[in-house]
Amino acid sequence: MGSPLGDFIRTKRDSIQPQSLGLPDRGRRRSPGLRRSDLATRAGIxxxxxxxxxxxxxRNPSVAVVRALADALGLDSAERDHLRYLTKITGGTCSAHRRPGPPPREVRPSILETLRLLEPGIALVTNRLGDVLAHTSGYGSVAHGTGLLDADTPNLTRYVFTDPRARTFFADWDDVADEQAFDLWLGASAGNAEWFTTELARTAGPDFTRRLNRHMVPRRGALRLNHPSGCELHLLRETLELPSDAQQLIVLLPADDDTAQALDELRRRSHGPLRAIS
Structure with missing residues (x-):
């Protein structure tokens, strides 16, 4: 039985060409990437x-070993953060006896008030599992007609992987799917992520499982949306972490003048209040 830490190291090793690290090409081999012996030598283990x-x-390598593996694999800062996080949750897996369950959905009143101050902007509160916990009317106008907010308890990750409309709504669906799968590793606890991924895997199928287990650290650029009204929206994302709540406040901003004008038109068509979902 593998572990999230082991899966990530193996996936990164398989993705590295030996020549990129100045190592000789030793001819054909059964699997691609860096040999285990080469990585072990570079890491000093x-x-x-x-x-x-x-x-x-x-499941409990030392800090020094984790750092040596990160250096040997040539990880960037985001990948190093992910490696440290996986080390933490992998080491805690064996001692977790509590049955996993869904994370809390309540949003603090002060965060809801912050959302109200952001009106008529586009903002939402979510957690790493993709639950949309509250949103502004501006976000509602952007999501209107896409099916994203149709459920009583909308979840962005479930929508991306199980609703066919998501592949049209998100112009860069593959990138968004990678982001949502990756963010499940950053859930409030390993148990919460396990609860959700077990539920989602039954309906999302092998594509979801493949993306989840390859640990691809996403490069989050502008979000491109094909709105049902016919306009294309380019949105910049600013994320405020709420660590004590295991939540995020995400604000979406127009990336160009055309998007700003399109958003003004969408707001004129749709007038709705702030919505908190619990």
Missing amino acids: SVEYLTRIEQGRD
């Missing part, structure tokens, strides 16, 4: 120890 980590038989 034994092949047997690296094998145990990758296979999930050693």
